[in-house]
Structure formats: C-alpha cells, structure tokens
Amino acid sequence: MPFGAHMSIAGGLHNAFARGQQSGCDTIQVFTRNASQWAAKPLLDTDVSAFCTAMGGCSIKPVLAHDSYLINMGTPADELWAKSRNAFKDELERTDALGIPYLVTHAGAHMGAGVDAGIRRIAQAVNEIQRERPASLADGSPATMILFETTAGQGSGLCYRFDEMARLFELLDEPQRVGICFDTCHVFAAGYDLRTPETYDATMTEFDRLIGLDKLRAFHMNDSLKDVGCRIDRHAHIGQGYLGLSFFHLLVNDPRFVDRPMILETNKGEEMVEDKENLAVLRALLGRKADDLAEVQALADQTGVALAAEQAENKAKKKAKSTKAMANESVEEQQVT
C-alpha cells in the first residue's frame, strides 16, 4: 500500500519530496500553484527540472496534484465557467510538464441551476479540454489523468452521489482518460456507510455497479468529524472520527486496492508530526485481525496531541501578550479539503 500525505510546496515545488521523505511518505499530493488564487506564476524550466530531479532521486511514487479550489466547471455563469475551464486546462498543462500522472479535482457545484445542468457543464469543459490536449506526451508516456474526487455534497456540490458521478462519465467523450479519487470522509459524509464489513461491501459494490472499481485510482484518507450523511466536509485524524479504525482496517487490507495511492489530508503542524502519526496508524492496521485493534486505537488516540498542546500554548501566549501572535498560520496554510 503506498501511503502518503498532501505536502506543502513552500520554497519551491521540488521541496515537497524532501518533506514527503521526512514524514515517511511512500506517495504524496501537491498543489502545483497557489490553490486559493486565480493568478498562477508560470512554471519555469528550472522549476520543472528541479521537480523532475527530486522525483527521480527518491522512491516517492506516484505524485498526485490537486487543483485550485476556485475552479468550478459546473457553474451556470458563463464568465466563471470560461475562467474555470482555462484554469483547469492550465493545471493539466502544468502536471503534464511535471510528469505528474494524476490531477485530482472537485467536480464543481451547480449553483442553483440543477444537477443535470451542472454535470453537463463539467462534461462540456472536460471534453473541450481533452480535444485540445494530446493523450500522450512527447516521450510516449500517458498525459495526466483527471481524477474526479467524490465530494461531501456541501451546498450545490456535484458528484457526491455515485449515480451523479456515473452520469458525468456517460457524458465524457474520452472516459478512459478520467478516473476517480475516493475521499473516505466525503463518501461517508455524502451518506454511504462504510464502518462494518456489510456496509463497506455494500458501498463498494454500489460504486462498482454504477462507476466501476477499475476507475478508482486513488484514495484520500480522512476520518470524519461529522456523522454519516451530514454532507459536511470536516476531516479528522485516522481513528478519531465517526469512521473509526474499523473502516480503515477494512480498506487498507482490501486486496483490490493494494497498489492505490492513499493520501492523508488531515490537520498538521509545520513539523508534520501528525502525518507521521497517522501513517503509523494506517501501517499498524495492515495484516492485523479485526478483533485486535485496541493497541492501534491507543496509538490513534495520541495523534495530534502534541499539536493541540502547541496550539493551546500559542493561544495562551497570544492572550498573555495580547499582541498579534503567530497564531497557527502555518497550520492553516496546509489544510486541504
């Protein structure tokens, strides 16, 4: 099982690899640009070569990219749709240049125009982009595959239900160039239970029936702070949320997913201690018996304890000085949804 986490690209894209190694990742996810701004600095040849050198010089594989949160290809507003389409194409050009095999994207939101209209808009954008974009790169390797992420169904967010995702795939001209990233927190929040062998099987069978498990190329590994069906996207440390270790035990020991990258998007501090802790929990579940999880639960209960103490200390310091202390900016900067 390649386990990993979303890594900051502060100081340069290539730095994500050193961070990934430092926190014990087999695989990583990155933004290739600032994810909360429309404007992106163009990718320079030096950025690409530094990234490829770092990638070639370590065992981290594969690298996933996640697109900007501003992109909404499901919108009925023409201007935002065109802007989103162009930005998404730019994201794909960047990942193609960097040799990144997967680009994860939240499909979009219909903003009141209705599910079917929203899904059609997304398909139209993707079909146009794929027509303009070769399926393979100059060296013959495949171009970046788009991975639509299962969402929590917040607001008018699309593709939180598997049948909506299936409908989107029906409308794609080249569905073979597109896959799915299964976010565990989102699927659960969207209303699919996964906590027992029976509900886990039922959900995976439903996914297979409507979309196909062959489409499932990656996982986002997040526990959920909210209960099943809440349609709210709040990530928890592994084993500290409503999903719990019973689910993660089933998933990491499922032989169907043995080669799929499994990426954490959980809260962490600058030292990435929490990534190490969550990764240790996931690895401790491998090959273990289902009735022997108490030891791992004790481990999971410790995740984030140091960070919480640090945050409490910072808060106290801030209060004491009553100045604009550093708060937890570094922590917030790295949060991924």
Ligand SMILES: [Zn+2]
């Ligand atoms: Zn995610």
Ligand SMILES: [Zn+2]
């Ligand atoms: Zn999320």
